[in-house]
Amino acid sequence: MRHVTSLRIGSIGFRVGSDWSAPIAVLRDLYRDYPGAEDGIPDFNVHLFAARPWRRLVRPSVHIGGDFVIPDAAPLPLAQGLLAAEMGMNLQMALGQRRYLLLHASAVERDGRALLMTGQSGAGKSTLAALLMARGWRLMGDEFALVDPATGLIHGFPRLVSLKNEAIGVMERALPNGRFGPALEGTPKGRIRHLVPDASAIAAMAEPARPALILFPSYGFEPAERPVLPSECFVRLTQASTNYVALGERGFDALTGLVRSVPAHAIDYPDTATALTQVERLWGVL
Amino acid sequence: MGGAVNPAALLAAALRDPASVLALDPPGWTALLAVARAEQLIGTLAHRVQGLAIPPAAARVLEDARASAEQGRVAALWEAEMARRALAGIGIPVVLLKGTAYAAAGLAAGTGRSIGDLDILVPRGRIGEAEAALLAAGWEWVKPDPYDDTYYRRWMHELPPLIHRERDRMIDVHHTILPLTARITPDADALLADSVALGNGLGVLAPMDMICHAAAHLFADGDLAGGMRNLWDIHCLIGEFGTEGLEARAARHGLASAVRRAARQANDLYGTPIPESWCVWDSVDPLYRRRLLARDGWGRPAHRFTRLGFYIRSHWLRMPPGLLVRHLWTKWRKAHVPG
Amino acid sequence: MTLYRAAAPATLRIVPLDALTLIYHRASGITHVVDAPVPEILDALADGPLSGEALLAALAERFDLADPDPLALAVRLDELAAAGLVERLCAM
Numbered sequence: 001m002r003h004v005t006s007l008r009i010g011s012i013g014f015r016v017g018s019d020w021s022a023p024i025a026v027l028r029d030l031y032r033d034y035p036g037a038e039d040g041i042p043d044f045n046v047h048l049f050a051a052r053p054w055r056r057l058v059r060p061s062v063h064i065g066g067d068f069v070i071p072d073a074a075p076l077p078l079a080q081g082l083l084a085a086e087m088g089m090n091l092q093m094a095l096g097q098r099r100y101l102l103l104h105a106s107a108v109e110r111d112g113r114a115l116l117m118t119g120q121s122g123a124g125k126s127t128l129a130a131l132l133m134a135r136g137w138r139l140m141g142d143e144f145a146l147v148d149p150a151t152g153l154i155h156g157f158p159r160l161v162s163l164k165n166e167a168i169g170v171m172e173r174a175l176p177n178g179r180f181g182p183a184l185e186g187t188p189k190g191r192i193r194h195l196v197p198d199a200s201a202i203a204a205m206a207e208p209a210r211p212a213l214i215l216f217p218s219y220g221f222e223p224a225e226r227p228v229l230p231s232e233c234f235v236r237l238t239q240a241s242t243n244y245v246a247l248g249e250r251g252f253d254a255l256t257g258l259v260r261s262v263p264a265h266a267i268d269y270p271d272t273a274t275a276l277t278q279v280e281r282l283w284g285v286l
Numbered sequence: 287m288g289g290a291v292n293p294a295a296l297l298a299a300a301l302r303d304p305a306s307v308l309a310l311d312p313p314g315w316t317a318l319l320a321v322a323r324a325e326q327l328i329g330t331l332a333h334r335v336q337g338l339a340i341p342p343a344a345a346r347v348l349e350d351a352r353a354s355a356e357q358g359r360v361a362a363l364w365e366a367e368m369a370r371r372a373l374a375g376i377g378i379p380v381v382l383l384k385g386t387a388y389a390a391a392g393l394a395a396g397t398g399r400s401i402g403d404l405d406i407l408v409p410r411g412r413i414g415e416a417e418a419a420l421l422a423a424g425w426e427w428v429k430p431d432p433y434d435d436t437y438y439r440r441w442m443h444e445l446p447p448l449i450h451r452e453r454d455r456m457i458d459v460h461h462t463i464l465p466l467t468a469r470i471t472p473d474a475d476a477l478l479a480d481s482v483a484l485g486n487g488l489g490v491l492a493p494m495d496m497i498c499h500a501a502a503h504l505f506a507d508g509d510l511a512g513g514m515r516n517l518w519d520i521h522c523l524i525g526e527f528g529t530e531g532l533e534a535r536a537a538r539h540g541l542a543s544a545v546r547r548a549a550r551q552a553n554d555l556y557g558t559p560i561p562e563s564w565c566v567w568d569s570v571d572p573l574y575r576r577r578l579l580a581r582d583g584w585g586r587p588a589h590r591f592t593r594l595g596f597y598i599r600s601h602w603l604r605m606p607p608g609l610l611v612r613h614l615w616t617k618w619r620k621a622h623v624p625g
Numbered sequence: 626m627t628l629y630r631a632a633a634p635a636t637l638r639i640v641p642l643d644a645l646t647l648i649y650h651r652a653s654g655i656t657h658v659v660d661a662p663v664p665e666i667l668d669a670l671a672d673g674p675l676s677g678e679a680l681l682a683a684l685a686e687r688f689d690l691a692d693p694d695p696l697a698l699a700v701r702l703d704e705l706a707a708a709g710l711v712e713r714l715c716a717m
Contacts, residue, residue, distance in 0.1 A: 039343035040312030098350040364653040
């Protein structure tokens with residue numbers, strides 16, 4: 001691991017190592033305003049490695065390693081090294097996070113209260129969160145929201161926002177002065193471009209917020225809304241969590257507390273402008 | 287990292303003498319935690335250093351590991367209980383093996399230990415009934431056609447692996463512990479006859495048998511994967527029960543040399559109290575030690591020794607075919623769940 | 626005669642929600658999402674094991690069931706045994 005960097009996202013520290021300099025250079029650049037791991041001791045390690053020494057140079061192929069790994073994961077080409085690093089960090093969170101209940105949800109904050117948006121890939125939670133950030137909300141995270149079982153507060157994970165395909169153009173137009181990473185073509189999920197969270201998101205990354213609203217957005221439908229009862233919310237959120245079971249009773253407390261105290265709605269939307277209107281209205285009547 | 291200190295040696299030192307971690311700098315801590323995770327000893331480490339004035343970031347990682355190990359313990363003991371319920375109806379007593387046994391019996395070896403699959407020992411003559419009862423209670427075969435695997439059944443010391451349909455947890459049903467040579471096989475009847483009842487319908491092996499089993503397990507896999515944890519188990523068991531009667535018991539199971547080697551390796555790594563005469567090293571012990579401690583600062587396996595591999599491999603050629611099958615089976619299993 | 630024993634009340638965290646009841650079983654770490662008559666069955670068994678008939682009678686009386694069905698109860702008990710919330714005891 002000749003090339004190494006340390007970075008902290010929210011309250012989680014990572015050490016990322018690589019057999020190649022390029023992915024580390026990109027990470028250092030895009031995460032330049034982020035602090036390093038607290039006390040110099042990371043919570044998780046990720047390393048990007050070549051399967052054989054000569055594969056560092058010949059048809060370089062990046063394998064993702066770390067404290068927690070999935071066996072037989074497919075490697076990525078070196079040009080997508082940034083993506084490999086991101087996937088590595090995601091994997092540590094998904095498989096190794098034990099302090100907080102981890103939800104696959106985006107989160108934004110206003111006035112100390114958090115809005116959570118959760119759903120399957122493609123439902124739009126990342127894009128909506130980024131658009132809300134462009135409108136002045138504090139971005140807490142586009143992919144993971146963390147629930148503290150002890151307090152019920154939401155802790156953010158403001159990594160680089162991962163934009164895919166059409167969402168890239170949407171955000172480039174919404175944030176003409178935004179900091180974007182390199183455009184990555186031909187990834188397993190299509191075109192990907194990363195957006196660096198804005199200064200207020202980075203500055204407040206360690207500040208939790210009280211959850212106030214949970215939304216289940218669905219993209220590509222006629223506009224509709226319906227309230228989601230706690231029982232349905234609970235079941236859907238267990239599906240949206242990778243570590244609910246591992247947390248045991250603490251996870252049970254965190255999730256039952258969340259669904260019993262925070263209203264939830266499902267929203268269907270045909271386009272982001274409609275969704276943003278729905279969001280602002282539902283937030284306004286809290 | 288403190289220069290060229292082997293990070294695995296750092297872990298051994300930390301377990302052996304917890305106060306030694308107070309001298310670690312951040313890179314040292316980083317490497318220690320990475321290796322502890324890789325060796326599945328981070329929960330154990332967390333317990334060993336509990337209460338010491340360590341950096342907050344390290345304390346949080348270790349607290350999470352401690353909580354994780356505790357939840358794993360609950361799940362493992364539950365698997366044992368469900369197996370007991372499935373087999374109680376036909377009167378087969380469940381003797382627990384390895385991590386689950388240590389946890390169920392409240393042994394030092396179980397403190398903070400990460401536990402994988404459930405391993406149990408049943409009488410060979412009743413293994414067919416045990417299999418049927420487990421299948422009826424919701425377990426199913428991991429491999430699609432185990433009945434074609436008559437070869438496996440005839441030679442192996444365990445059933446093909448079963449996984450519970452709802453809980454998604456595996457159980458390995460053994461009728462003996464692994465033989466290390468073709469000539470002498472462990473005395474399975476003695477293992478069962480001398481097992482210790484825990485009073486809740488579950489049993490564990492007698493202490494000296496537990497040590498024999500751990501040693502057999504350590505050397506059965508030529509890679510010595512999980513060796514540091516295995517030796518820590520042995521260190522704890524010897525610390526708790528001593529070595530009286532161990533040599534004789536090991537000889538009965540044909541495991542005398544494995545137990546002696548495991549004991550002296552544990553003594554070297556962790557300071558396990560063993561008779562002076564047992565501390566003498568042979569020419570291969572340094573190779574074993576080096577293999578056990580082969581980790582880099584990222585927790586990755588380092589310098590694979592082809593020389594040691596050849597040494598072990600030469601043994602395989604003298605072993606019955608069943609053990610080769612087990613070796614291959616274990617390789618496949620490793621992809622499934624860490625043991 | 627077969628008796629049914631429920632998990633001890635101290636091992637169960639029961640949280641009724643709107644349409645469903647959540648049960649966190651401490652001994653197993655498993656969260657069960659259940660509906661009637663599961664909480665009622667567990668409650669009826671809280672004071673000690675009962676046979677299938679005794680349990681049916683207790684439920685019928687408490688909930689004023691018009692036509693208590695032993696087969697339906699047996700099926701529920703099988704499910705609960707598989708889930709680990711109830712244990713089947715065979716009195717020898």
